[in-house]
Amino acid sequence: MTVSVPSPPSLEITPAALSLIADFFKVLSEVSRLEIVCALKNGPLSVSEIIEATGLGQANVSKHLKLLTTAGVLSRSQQGIYVIYRIANPVIFPLCDLVCNSLLEQLQRQNQILSPRQGVGDGGASS
Secondary structure, eight states, X not given: OOOOOOOOOOOOOOHHHHHHHHHHHHHTSSHHHHHHHHHTTTXXXXXXXXXXXXXXXXXXXXXXXXXXXXXXXXXXXXXXXXXXXEEXXXXXXXXXXXXXXXXXXXXXXXXXXXXXXXXXXXXXXXX
């Protein structure tokens, strides 16, 4: 028995909406910003804790925190003399998990394709 799943209605995405989507992914396309996001996975951190967790310099962290906050990925709050950052967009980690799992599957398929080729040209001899 075959079960058919109805496809979702197609949405007309305007060029302006596509531009916003592209900007969102651009913000996440930098390794240092991803390191900061990953550092915040277990909860809010102060700037000095983010610096310690990532090993990035203070000026670099500040620049990336500003971009991530402006993009709505992070939010910030003042707690006494500390500025605390937290994940503002709850879709970030499910999105990252989806991408990581997809890349892992892709790498595994590539490895399976390449595995039979290992040993080609050595005549099957082992040392």
